[in-house]
Amino acid sequence: xxxxxxxxxxxxxxxxxxxxxxxxxxxxxxxxxxxxxxxxxxxxxxxxxxxxxxxxxxxxxxxxxxxxxxxxxxxxxxxxxxxxxxxxxxxxxxxxxxxxxxxxxxxxxx
Amino acid sequence: xxxxxxxxxxxxxxxxxxxxxxxxxxxxxxxxxxxxxxxxxxxxxxxxxxxxxxxxxxxxxxxxxxxxxxxxxxxxxxxxxxxxxxxxxxxxxxxxxxxxxxxxxxxxxxxx
Numbered sequence: 001x002x003x004x005x006x007x008x009x010x011x012x013x014x015x016x017x018x019x020x021x022x023x024x025x026x027x028x029x030x031x032x033x034x035x036x037x038x039x040x041x042x043x044x045x046x047x048x049x050x051x052x053x054x055x056x057x058x059x060x061x062x063x064x065x066x067x068x069x070x071x072x073x074x075x076x077x078x079x080x081x082x083x084x085x086x087x088x089x090x091x092x093x094x095x096x097x098x099x100x101x102x103x104x105x106x107x108x109x110x
Numbered sequence: 111x112x113x114x115x116x117x118x119x120x121x122x123x124x125x126x127x128x129x130x131x132x133x134x135x136x137x138x139x140x141x142x143x144x145x146x147x148x149x150x151x152x153x154x155x156x157x158x159x160x161x162x163x164x165x166x167x168x169x170x171x172x173x174x175x176x177x178x179x180x181x182x183x184x185x186x187x188x189x190x191x192x193x194x195x196x197x198x199x200x201x202x203x204x205x206x207x208x209x210x211x212x213x214x215x216x217x218x219x220x221x222x
Contacts (some may be wrong), residue, residue, distance in 0.1 A: 033211075035213075089154075
């Protein structure tokens with residue numbers, strides 16, 4: 001079983017829809033990252049959080065440490081949001097590298 | 111500074127050849143990470159440096175792989191005797207202690 005699981009694996013939405021991507025993890029963590037990857041490979045960090053909720057523009061990330069679960073929400077989705085969204089955790093074992101989920105491929109149709 | 115850069119962006123090689131990739135981190139970042147990503151999967155950790163010291167290596171990093179960061183700035187990742195299974199995107203990231211990681215554009219390796 002992977003230490004970081006994401007759902008859904010693939011998601012197709014219509015422009016304007018509210019989108020939720022989920023991430024569950026089975027290990028103790030010190031931080032969780034949400035990353036965005038566009039075709040061609042470039043990865044952009046969206047959020048790093050260890051508790052509560054963060055908001056940036058139309059993106060909202062939440063984390064529940066007790067339930068070992070995080071969600072990424074996109075409000076008023078747009079075709080330019082089409083990308084792969086990756087959840088990654090920094091384990092609390094002292095390891096400094098990220099452990100990644102396999103990503104959620106989002107396609108927003110106009 | 112425009113961010114993390116990687117060179118080359120694409121590399122096609124024949125099985126058995128050696129390849130070397132370079133990563134230039136954001137200049138003040140003391141941590142540098144190498145990851146590998148195969149198609150449809152999330153990245154997997156390979157190795158990480160703090161300054162010039164290589165502090166952790168994944169079991170994925172076989173003896174054909176070697177990484178260096180000689181002056182604590184840029185880093186190189188060499189793969190010797192490449193195999194078709196080495197075909198992947200090789201990603202570099204850098205950070206300060208305790209902060210988020212910033213990723214480079216990646217080097218896509220194809221081994222024929």
